[in-house]
Amino acid sequence: MPVSLNKSSRTKSFSLKSYIHLRSKKINAALNRYLPKATAKPKTLHESMRYSVFAGGKRLRPILCMAAAEACGGKPDNSLLFASAVECIHTYSLIHDDLPALDNDDYRRGNKTNHIVFGEGVAVLAGDALLTLAFELANQAPVTSRYKSNHFISEIAKTAGHSKLIAGQVADLEGEGKSVSKAQLRYIHERKTSALLTCSIKLGGMSANCTPKQLQALTDFGYNVGLAFQVIDDILDVTQTSKKLGKTAGKDEAVQKATYPSVVGLDEARKIAKNLTNKAYAALKPFKGNAVALEALADYLLKRDH
Amino acid sequence: MPVSLNKSSRTKSFSLKSYIHLRSKKINAALNRYLPKATAKPKTLHESMRYSVFAGGKRLRPILCMAAAEACGGKPDNSLLFASAVECIHTYSLIHDDLPALDNDDYRRGNKTNHIVFGEGVAVLAGDALLTLAFELANQAPVTSRYKSNHFISEIAKTAGHSKLIAGQVADLEGEGKSVSKAQLRYIHERKTSALLTCSIKLGGMSANCTPKQLQALTDFGYNVGLAFQVIDDILDVTQTSKKLGKTAGKDEAVQKATYPSVVGLDEARKIAKNLTNKAYAALKPFKGNAVALEALADYLLKRDH
Numbered sequence: 001m002p003v004s005l006n007k008s009s010r011t012k013s014f015s016l017k018s019y020i021h022l023r024s025k026k027i028n029a030a031l032n033r034y035l036p037k038a039t040a041k042p043k044t045l046h047e048s049m050r051y052s053v054f055a056g057g058k059r060l061r062p063i064l065c066m067a068a069a070e071a072c073g074g075k076p077d078n079s080l081l082f083a084s085a086v087e088c089i090h091t092y093s094l095i096h097d098d099l100p101a102l103d104n105d106d107y108r109r110g111n112k113t114n115h116i117v118f119g120e121g122v123a124v125l126a127g128d129a130l131l132t133l134a135f136e137l138a139n140q141a142p143v144t145s146r147y148k149s150n151h152f153i154s155e156i157a158k159t160a161g162h163s164k165l166i167a168g169q170v171a172d173l174e175g176e177g178k179s180v181s182k183a184q185l186r187y188i189h190e191r192k193t194s195a196l197l198t199c200s201i202k203l204g205g206m207s208a209n210c211t212p213k214q215l216q217a218l219t220d221f222g223y224n225v226g227l228a229f230q231v232i233d234d235i236l237d238v239t240q241t242s243k244k245l246g247k248t249a250g251k252d253e254a255v256q257k258a259t260y261p262s263v264v265g266l267d268e269a270r271k272i273a274k275n276l277t278n279k280a281y282a283a284l285k286p287f288k289g290n291a292v293a294l295e296a297l298a299d300y301l302l303k304r305d306h
Numbered sequence: 307m308p309v310s311l312n313k314s315s316r317t318k319s320f321s322l323k324s325y326i327h328l329r330s331k332k333i334n335a336a337l338n339r340y341l342p343k344a345t346a347k348p349k350t351l352h353e354s355m356r357y358s359v360f361a362g363g364k365r366l367r368p369i370l371c372m373a374a375a376e377a378c379g380g381k382p383d384n385s386l387l388f389a390s391a392v393e394c395i396h397t398y399s400l401i402h403d404d405l406p407a408l409d410n411d412d413y414r415r416g417n418k419t420n421h422i423v424f425g426e427g428v429a430v431l432a433g434d435a436l437l438t439l440a441f442e443l444a445n446q447a448p449v450t451s452r453y454k455s456n457h458f459i460s461e462i463a464k465t466a467g468h469s470k471l472i473a474g475q476v477a478d479l480e481g482e483g484k485s486v487s488k489a490q491l492r493y494i495h496e497r498k499t500s501a502l503l504t505c506s507i508k509l510g511g512m513s514a515n516c517t518p519k520q521l522q523a524l525t526d527f528g529y530n531v532g533l534a535f536q537v538i539d540d541i542l543d544v545t546q547t548s549k550k551l552g553k554t555a556g557k558d559e560a561v562q563k564a565t566y567p568s569v570v571g572l573d574e575a576r577k578i579a580k581n582l583t584n585k586a587y588a589a590l591k592p593f594k595g596n597a598v599a600l601e602a603l604a605d606y607l608l609k610r611d612h
Contacts, residue, residue: 036468042476045468096434101426120407121479124430128402129468131434135441136463139456150445150455157442162342162351162435170348173427 016296020063023076027062028054030080031087034137048118048126049133052091056109060229060301061086061197065204067293068218071284074208081141082152082203085134089160090196092130093169095123102173105251131160144209151206159199168192172257180258186227188258193233194226201294213286220283225298228276232302234259235269240305277302322602326369329382333368334360336386337393340443354424354432355439358397362415366535366607367392367503371510373599374524377590380514387447388458388509391440395466396502398436399475401429408479411557437466450515458509465505474498478563486564492533494564499539500532507600519592526589531604534582538608540565541575546611583608 031053036046062083069079098105098113099120106116115123138152159165168191175188201222205215237251238261251257260269280298284291337359342352368389375385404411404419405426411419421429444458465471474497481494507528511521543558544567558565566575586604590597 040469042473042480044480045472045476049468092434096430099427099430101421101430115407121405122476124402124405124407125472125475125479128398128434128437129472131437132463132467132472135459136467139459139463148455149459153441153445153455153459157438157445161438161442162355163346166351166431166435166438167348169431170351170428173431174348174350 014292014296016293016300019067019293019296020059023063023066024059026077026080027059027066027083027087030084034081034084035133044118044122045126045129048114048122049129051117052095052108052114052126053087053130055111057087057091059087060297061090061200064197064222064225064294064297065200065207067291067297068201068204068210069208071218071287071291071294072205072208072210072214073290074204074210078142079204079207081137082200082207085138085141085156086196086200086203088130088134088137089156089165092127092134093160093165093196095127095130097169099123102169103251134160138203141207144206146209146211147206152203155199155202155206159195164191164195168195175258177256178258180263182263185258185260185263189227189230190223193230194223197226197229198222217283217286221280221294221298224276224280224283225301228273228280228298229301231260231269231273231276232304234261235266235273236305237261238266273302320598320602322599322606325373325599325602326365329369329372330365332383332386333365333372333389333393336390340387340390341439350424350428351432351435354420354428355435357423358401358414358420358432359393359436361417363393363397365393366603367396367506370503370528370531370600370603371506371513373597373603374507374510375514377524377593377597377600378511378514378516378520379596380510380516384448385510385513387443388506388513391443391447391462392502392506392509394436394440394443395462395471398433398440399466399471399502401433401436403475405429408475409557440466444509447513450512452515452517453512457512461505461508461512465501470497470501474501481564483562484564486569488569491564491566491569495533495536496529499536500529503532503535504528523589523592527586527600527604530582530586530589531607534579534586534604535607537566537575537579537582538610540567541572541579542611543567544572579608 035050035053038047038050040046065083065086066076066079070076094108095114097103098108099115105113107113114126118126134156135153138156139149141152143149168188171184171188172192175184198219201218202215205218210218237259260272264272277298281295284295341356341359344353344356346352371389371392372382372385375382400414401420403409404414405421412422413419420432424432440462441459444462445455447458449455474494477490477494478498481490504525507524508521511524516524540558543565558568566578570578583604587601590601
């Protein structure tokens with residue numbers, strides 16, 4: 001899906017591949033430090049938490065978190081507790097979402113899902129433990145002159161809570177097999193996907209003591225790139241194979257889940273993704289070329305095929 | 307089970323019934339304020355959260371939280387955000403614990419369990435939302451000169467996390483049908499029950515800016531009263547009817563769950579409960595008679611028959 005975009009020419013000299021490689025390495029090392037040891041009691045729980053956290057995720061949210069910190073002139077390492085916290089929340093939401101009572105998925109990123117390996121009971125509890133750990137980690141992050149612990153916790157609690165992430169999951173669950181409007185679909189995508197991406201990016205900015213203007217720019221960027229990400233996910237579900245995706249392709253259609261292709265058609269969905277990504281680029285203007293990594297990541301998200 | 311206890315004579319002139327009534331009223335009003343409205347979107351989620359929070363719980367943890375605040379000379383109303391937060395965590399843990407993949411309970415406090423009424427998917431998500439809400443509420447609590455938001459969040463995250471509450475649940479789940487030692491049983495009870503009771507009491511003290519010495523006394527009190535509470539719960543499961551308990555009696559035995567009566571026998575279990583309660587009384591000594599409510603609550607917990 002190569003489309004011409006209004007991205008800055010700076011992106012061209014920037015190696016996203018190497019950036020992602022280096023950041024992922026730091027994030028994986030941090031997660032390994034912050035997660036309970038697999039040998040610590042109760043072993044099953046800790047093995048289960050680690051299984052899903054290290055099951056080959058792309059680390060998109062933590063990388064965006066670090067890139068936002070850099071765009072605001074911060075040291076990327078200062079954002080590692082937030083980067084790890086948002087990955088814990090993302091992983092918890094996947095473990096619970098994959099349960100038989102919810103999406104009932106046996107595979108995720110090409111691996112068996114948590115409940116298939118550890119049983120449903122442990123999967124529920126491992127998800128609970130990762131959600132709780134996210135708060136513990138964010139609570140340990142260094143404060144800045146503008147942002148204190150209670151700002152961090154509020155940001156995460158609101159994002160992961162009943163009116164955002166979980167509202168999206170419930171609306172998604174209730175929408176299955178029903179006719180869903182474009183507005184309702186946006187409601188779901190904003191909450192289920194865009195909210196945590198935005199939160200990841202905002203926390204990165206906050207770790208770098210960003211100005212209120214920068215925080216607003218990051219919020220706008222996150223909102224648009226988050227929606228674009230989910231629209232593209234919907235598109236890939238109907239255009240790619242299970243092998244390529246590492247999860248069951250065509251799943252959305254099989255359970256009659258509302259998606260952009262099913263509600264507005266494939267061509268219109270592609271246009272929407274492109275427009276959202278361009279809005280995301282526009283949001284980065286205040287950074288005047290210091291947001292190369294964020295820009296390159298948005299570009300990568302639009303062009304990805306899995 | 308009337309046993310003679312080393313409780314202070316002050317307790318005698320104190321009406322626990324009226325105390326519990328007045329505190330419960332305040333707690334229920336606070337929970338009603340802090341929980342999302344049932345009419346707010348997504349309705350199913352919010353109805354489900356409210357269903358379990360208002361399903362007739364004894365409000366033991368929030369009452370202990372308020373009583374601890376009073377013992378330290380604080381205004382009980384200043385502890386209401388913590389009282390509500392710990393009740394949200396307690397309710398979330400019950401909703402998840404009742405799921406078919408865990409304890410598989412159809413009834414709780416005489417009412418159908420959450421997943422029976424709302425389905426398993428929504429029950430998982432309602433539990434997740436209550437856990438997240440607990441952090442949001444505690445994060446809004448007024449700070450004191452000794453205790454800041456990050457102390458509150460750390461206390462809750464550690465208590466609800468992988469090494470305490472969830473470790474207890476996992477060990478409990480894994481112990482079913484197996485021979486469990488007394489030490490292992492204590493490990494489970496400390497984490498599954500005592501930890502959150504202790505946390506509730508400590509947060510109450512912190513809301514009143516308690517001294518480090520008072521905080522230690524409250525910790526000792528909570529640990530012992532929490533263990534006593536669970537030992538008595540085990541005893542009631544084998545000695546009372548389902549009607550009296552509001553949940554399936556004899557359930558522990560049916561699933562071969564390790565309990566104090568099954569591991570040490572009924573008489574020894576009663577002795578252990580009495581000793582623990584006396585240790586709890588002893589822990590209150592530094593309060594020199596200002597902990598009448600806490601003392602009366604410990605007494606009530608030992609003598610209860612449901």
